[in-house]
Amino acid sequence: MTGLLHIDSSILAEGSVSRLLTAELVARFGREIPGLAITYRDVAASTPPILSSAHFFARASGAEPDDPQLRADLALGRELLDEFLAADIVVIGAPMYNFSVPTQLRAWIDHLVVPGRTFAYTPSGIQGLVSGKRIIVVSTRGNVYAGDVPRAPFDHQEAYLRTAFGNIGVSDLAFVRAEGVGLGEAQKGKAIEAARRDISALRAA
Numbered sequence: 001m002t003g004l005l006h007i008d009s010s011i012l013a014e015g016s017v018s019r020l021l022t023a024e025l026v027a028r029f030g031r032e033i034p035g036l037a038i039t040y041r042d043v044a045a046s047t048p049p050i051l052s053s054a055h056f057f058a059r060a061s062g063a064e065p066d067d068p069q070l071r072a073d074l075a076l077g078r079e080l081l082d083e084f085l086a087a088d089i090v091v092i093g094a095p096m097y098n099f100s101v102p103t104q105l106r107a108w109i110d111h112l113v114v115p116g117r118t119f120a121y122t123p124s125g126i127q128g129l130v131s132g133k134r135i136i137v138v139s140t141r142g143n144v145y146a147g148d149v150p151r152a153p154f155d156h157q158e159a160y161l162r163t164a165f166g167n168i169g170v171s172d173l174a175f176v177r178a179e180g181v182g183l184g185e186a187q188k189g190k191a192i193e194a195a196r197r198d199i200s201a202l203r204a205a
């Protein structure tokens with residue numbers, strides 16, 4: 001059975017372009033992949049714990065701390081990582097906020113980058129340990145950053161996601177993009193239609 005993890009991170013509950021498009025993408029895969037098991041996590045509605053010093057060191061030591069809040073945060077962090085590792089396909093709604101990703105999405109990723117589980121330190125550098133996983137990012141942005149445009153160097157959103165997931169070994173990473181959605185209703189409509197065409201062109205399995 002194929003497992004799909006669907007992540008949304010837009011702070012907009014209504015009118016979010018990334019939520020609209022991830023829902024359409026996941027619905028299409030649900031129709032086309034027999035028995036697809038879908039897990040949904042809204043990291044904006046329920047923000048993963050921000051990685052603190054106490055959490056980081058407790059996670060590294062493996063010891064169970066006395067503090068009940070920290071124990072709960074560690075358990076949730078393990079759950080987020082197990083859920084990510086168990087999924088064959090991960091669909092991520094990732095708006096650009098202040099040239100990067102929403103804080104909530106970054107908080108989720110901080111629970112995935114764990115030595116010994118998703119990457120290892122080796123004498124020749126960091127080695128990613130994640131294999132056989134397909135990630136599709138639905139990237140939405142108010143302005144235009146793709147291609148040979150003056151704003152291209154300001155893209156720390158897709159560039160960050162490419163680096164962060166590449167670092168843990170993910171090689172099958174695709175972007176569905178709706179950009180320029182802040183440049184008026186006509187451009188927004190065109191951007192959504194272009195993203196829908198890209199969603200239709202994705203292989204389901």
Ligand SMILES: Cc1cc2nc3c(=O)[nH]c(=O)nc-3n(C[C@H](O)[C@H](O)[C@H](O)COP(=O)(O)O)c2cc1C
Pocket residue numbers: 010011012015016017018019094095096097098099100140141142143144181182
């Ligand atoms: C807090 C915030 C910060 C934003 N920062 C940027 C930005 O730096 N660059 C940009 O092009 N658009 C920016 N935008 C516009 C969003 O990327 C755009 O509206 C996108 O559609 C958001 O996805 P969503 O509709 O799923 O929330 C920002 C929007 C918000 C709410």
